[in-house]
Every structure is written in structure tokens, then in C-alpha cells.
Amino acid sequence: MILMSAPFGTQAQDTLARRASYIGLDVINSLPSVIFPKGYYIRYTTIIEPYYLFDLKKAGRRLYFGAGFASGDTRQYSDFSPSQAFKGVYVRAAYEVRRMRSTRRILYAGYGPVVSIAGYHGKYLFKGPTFGDYERQFRETNNIALGFEGYFGFDFKLAKDWLLRLTFRNVMGRRSAADSYVQYFPGFGYTIEGLNNRFLYSGGLSLQIHYKVR
Amino acid sequence: MCQEDVSNRLSKTSRTALMKQLLPIILVLSAISVQGCVDCGPQAELSARIRFTGKSLKLDSVYALNAVSQDAITRQLADATPRHVDALPISLLSDTTTYVFRFAERTDTLSIYYQRVFRYKGGCGFVTDAREPATGSHYYSTFSKTEIHYDTYVRPGQQPWLSSNPGAGISIDIEP
Numbered sequence: 419m420i421l422m423s424a425p426f427g428t429q430a431q432d433t434l435a436r437r438a439s440y441i442g443l444d445v446i447n448s449l450p451s452v453i454f455p456k457g458y459y460i461r462y463t464t465i466i467e468p469y470y471l472f473d474l475k476k477a478g479r480r481l482y483f484g485a486g487f488a489s490g491d492t493r494q495y496s497d498f499s500p501s502q503a504f505k506g507v508y509v510r511a512a513y514e515v516r517r518m519r520s521t522r523r524i525l526y527a528g529y530g531p532v533v534s535i536a537g538y539h540g541k542y543l544f545k546g547p548t549f550g551d552y553e554r555q556f557r558e559t560n561n562i563a564l565g566f567e568g569y570f571g572f573d574f575k576l577a578k579d580w581l582l583r584l585t586f587r588n589v590m591g592r593r594s595a596a597d598s599y600v601q602y603f604p605g606f607g608y609t610i611e612g613l614n615n616r617f618l619y620s621g622g623l624s625l626q627i628h629y630k631v632r
Numbered sequence: 633m634c635q636e637d638v639s640n641r642l643s644k645t646s647r648t649a650l651m652k653q654l655l656p657i658i659l660v661l662s663a664i665s666v667q668g669c670v671d672c673g674p675q676a677e678l679s680a681r682i683r684f685t686g687k688s689l690k691l692d693s694v695y696a697l698n699a700v701s702q703d704a705i706t707r708q709l710a711d712a713t714p715r716h717v718d719a720l721p722i723s724l725l726s727d728t729t730t731y732v733f734r735f736a737e738r739t740d741t742l743s744i745y746y747q748r749v750f751r752y753k754g755g756c757g758f759v760t761d762a763r764e765p766a767t768g769s770h771y772y773s774t775f776s777k778t779e780i781h782y783d784t785y786v787r788p789g790q791q792p793w794l795s796s797n798p799g800a801g802i803s804i805d806i807e808p
Contacts, residue, residue, distance in 0.1 A: 498675050498757030542758040544724050544750075546677040548696060548704045552724035552760070554750060598752040611754055 439472035440581060442628030444486075451490060459601070459608050461501075463490025469626060471514075482512040482528060488536075488604035497543040499601075506536025506604030510567060519572070527570040532589055534563045534605030556598050563603060563618055565591025571624075579630040588621040671798050672756035673786035679719035680744065680802040686777075688713045689808050690736040697730040698723065722746065722762065722802065730772075735808065743772040744780060746802060753786065761786045762802060777807035 444467035455461040467486040474480060486508045494501040512530030519525050539557040546552055571585035589606050596615035603609050607620035690713055694705050704721050708714075722744065723729045730743040745768060749761040764770070764782040771780050783800040791797065 496757060498672075498759070500757075542750075544676060544758075544760050546721075546724045548677055548699050548701055548721035549723035549729070550700050550725055552750070556752075556758075598758075599754065615752070615754070 437473040437475070437632075438630050439470070439632045440628035440630050442469040442471065442581070442583065442626045443467065444469070444624055444626050446625045448490070459493050461491045461493060463488065465490075467624075467626075469628065471628065472632075478516045480514040480516060480526075480528075482510075482514050482530070484510040486510075486605055488602075490602075492601040497545070500540045500542050502538045502540040502601050504536060504538035504600070504602055504604060506534055506561075508532060508534035508536075508605030510605065512567065512569070516573075522575045524573040525570070526573060527568075529566070529568045532563075532565040532567050532591065532605050534565070534591075534603065536561050536563070536604045538600055538602075558595055558597070558600070561593050561595055561600075561603075563591050563593035563606065565589050565606060565618060576627075581628040581630070583624075583626040583628060585624040585626070586621075587624060589619070591618045592616050593618060669791050670753070670755040671787040671791050672753065673759050673761060673784075673799055675756070675759055677721050677724055678760060678762050678785055678801060679721045680804055681800075682717040682720055682804045682806060684715050684806050684808065686807040688715065689738075692734040692736060694720070695732040695734070696721065697732070698726070724748065724760065727765065738808075740774045740808065741772070742775065742778065742804075742806070744802065744804065745770055746782070756786075759786050761799075771804075773806075775806050775808055777805075779805040781805075 444465065447465040447467060448463050450458045451460040451463040465486065465488045467484055470483045472481055487506075488508075489505040490503070492502045492504065510530060510532040512528040514526050514528035516524050516526040537557070537559040538561070539555060541553055541555050544552045567587055567589040569585050569587035571583060574582040574584070576582050591606060593600075593603070593616055599611050599615050600609055600618070603618050603620070606618050607622045609618050609620050612619065691709065694709060694717065695702060696705060699705075699721075704719070705717075708717050708719065720731065721729075727748055728743055728745050730741065733740045733742065745765045746762040747765045749763060751759060751761070753759045761784055762782075763784065770782075771778055781803045783802070785799040785801045787797060787799045
């Protein structure tokens with residue numbers, strides 16, 4: 419272990435070789451939906467994502483656990499692609515490999531599974547000037563999705579025990595019921611419309627603040 | 633849904649000398665143009681086409697039962713002896729719609745039956761369609777002869793860019 423971290427110098431021993439664990443929270447996930455409710459793809463959404471990270475015995479290897487809760491509304495694109503109100507809980511885990519880039523910055527990449535249980539509902543409308551409008555609700559409950567996530571990002575050391583993590587993530591998966599396209603699937607994010615509504619694909623940015631607990 | 637300017641852009645770019653750099657872009661654009669476009673249908677109140685055959689009668693008015701507004705129908709009856717009514721609205725709220733045709737010397741009733749379809753379609757959102765009823769009669773009519781043809785309003789699959797063939801919907805031939 420000492421041999422492996424030797425080329426990185428003393429700072430590297432602090433951040434890569436010494437085993438630590440962190441608890442963290444996603445800090446910007448829901449902010450844009452409150453600040454720009456009209457322009458952003460979700461509106462007034464609560465997203466709470468706590469994390470737990472801990473280093474493995476092998477230097478530069480780490481396990482990552484996340485839980486999450488999301489509840490909010492998507493944007494209304496048209497009467498036919500209406501706003502969807504969603505709510506869901508999810509967990510994720512990942513195996514992460516880290517490389518030192520500078521004394522304050524570490525590059526990492528990881529992959530792991532995502533499991534999410536969510537529901538959503540909304541209303542679509544067809545205007546009927548002659549006979550009257552047709553409005554119906556669509557609803558999915560207990561929609562279970564299983565996915566695989568890959569990501570990379572940077573750890574920035576803010577202060578002695580504080581860490582800022584900027585992650586670029588890609589996730590794909592499959593869900594249990596799929597009568598209609600889901601715009602936002604909790605745990606996955608904004609989903610791209612594909613050939614098959616069951617298939618979920620999403621990517622995005624995550625900013626987290628972590629505190630060293632050990 | 634169709635963006636015909638993509639094919640124009642394609643022919644322009646192929647003329648330039650920067651072939652190599654543009655090759656990936658051309659590949660993407662040609663992939664899009666091969667895909668064509670999706671027929672979403674009217675995504676509105678559907679309508680049937682009516683064609684009158686045989687002798688022409690002076691049509692005073694067409695009145696739809698249970699309608700909140702007759703405007704869309706009366707607008708199409710500028711001609712006193714029409715040979716066809718292009719877009720007679722059918723109800724989104726019921727699987728049957730009834731019309732009363734008032735001619736100068738007689739009054740006729742026509743009810744058409746169909747099965748409404750509301751579903752989600754990729755690239756469109758929710759779409760509305762009407763198809764042949766699974767059971768029961770297709771129409772009730774006091775005309776001497778009535779024929780009804782069902783066709784989808786939302787054509788499945790990909791539509792070619794230049795010769796798109798949208799769903800024709802319900803058409804009715806009437807001999808008064």
C-alpha cells in the first residue's frame with residue numbers, strides 16, 4: 419500500500435492511501451427547479467440524496483452508497499406531452515477508482531447498480547370545439563426500475579474535513595410498467611424518449627458536499 | 633413533424649471540400665432522413681369525410697346532436713348543393729355521433745359508430761384515433777344508401793420524408 423502511493427507524495431498518502439469515510443448530501447439537484455420553474459425540465463421539486471462513501475483496503479478504491487427521495491412535477495410541453503407529477507425512492511451503490519490529479523483535486527470513475535420505486539401521474543387533453551374537450555388521467559404506481567450507472571468526476575478538497583464532489587453520470591435501465599413515456603424517473607433523472615418506453619436512459623451532473631466522519 | 637430542410641442541407645454540405653470533417657455530420661443527417669417522420673395524427677377532435685353520390689339535393693343544414701357548437705359544420709356548408717363535406721367532426725366523448733341533414737324537401741338522420749383510441753405514441757405524446765367497432769352496427773341511416781370506410785388517423789411506423797401518407801380516417805359515401 420505504501421509502495422503504491424509513494425509516487426504521489428505525502429499529500430497523496432493523506433487523500434488516497436489513508437482510509438477514510440464520508441457522509442454527503444447532494445446540494446444543487448433541486449435548486450434550479452425552484453429558481454427557474456418555467457424554464458427547467460422539473461418544477462418545484464424536492465430531491466434529497468444522502469451519501470455514504472468509504473475507502474477500501476486497496477489504495478484508491480472506494481465504495482459508494484446513496485439513497486434518495488424525489489417528489490415534484492415535470493414541465494408541460496403540450497396538452498399531449500403534459501406535466502407529470504412524480505414521487506419515488508431509490509438506492510444506488512458503486513465501486514469507484516480514484517487517481518490523484520493535484521493536491522486539491524482527485525479524478526474518480528465508478529460504476530454500479532441503481533434501484534428505484536416510483537409513481538407518476540398526469541392529465542392529457544384533446545380540445546373538442548364541436549363536442550367538448552376530452553381529458554383523462556394517466557397514472558403509474560409502484561413502477562420498479564433497475565439500472566446501471568457509470569460516472570466520473572472530481573473531488574475538490576474544500577477544507578480539512580470537507581469535500582466537494584462534481585460527478586458526471588450516465589445511467590440506463592429498465593422499468594416494470596410502461597404505458598406511457600416517463601419524463602423524469604426518480605433516481606435516473608430526465609429520461610430521453612426512446613423506441614421503447616420501458617427503457618430508461620439519462621445523464622446529468624451532480625454536485626455533492628461531503629464531510630469526513632472517519 | 634417533418635423537417636424537409638434537412639435534406640437540402642445535406643446536398644449543400646456534400647458539395648464542400650471539407651468532406652472528411654463533415655462525414656460524421658452527414659452520417660447523422662442521413663440517418664435522420666432515412667428514419668423519416670412520425671405520423672401523430674390530428675391530436676384534436678377527429679372528423680369524417682362525407683361524399684354525396686347520385687342526385688344532388690339542396691342541403692339547408694347539418695346539425696350534430698350533443699354538440700356544444702355547430703360552427704365547424706356550418707362553416708363548411710357555403711355551397712348550397714355540396715358534393716362532399718371534408719371534415720365533419722366526430723365526438724371525442726362518445727363512440728357514436730349522430731347528425732341530422734336538412735334538405736329542402738326532406739330530413740335524414742345519420743349515426744356513425746366507431747371505437748375511440750387514446751394512447752401514447754413516441755415522438756408525439758398522446759394521440760387519438762378511431763377504428764371500426766369490434767361488434768355491432770357501423771351506422772344507422774335514413775338515406776337510401778350509406779357506406780362507411782374505416783382507416784386509421786395515426787399511420788403506424790415511419791413516414792418517408794417526401795411522400796408522407798397520413799392516416800385518412802373515416803370516410804362515408806351517401807346516396808340521398
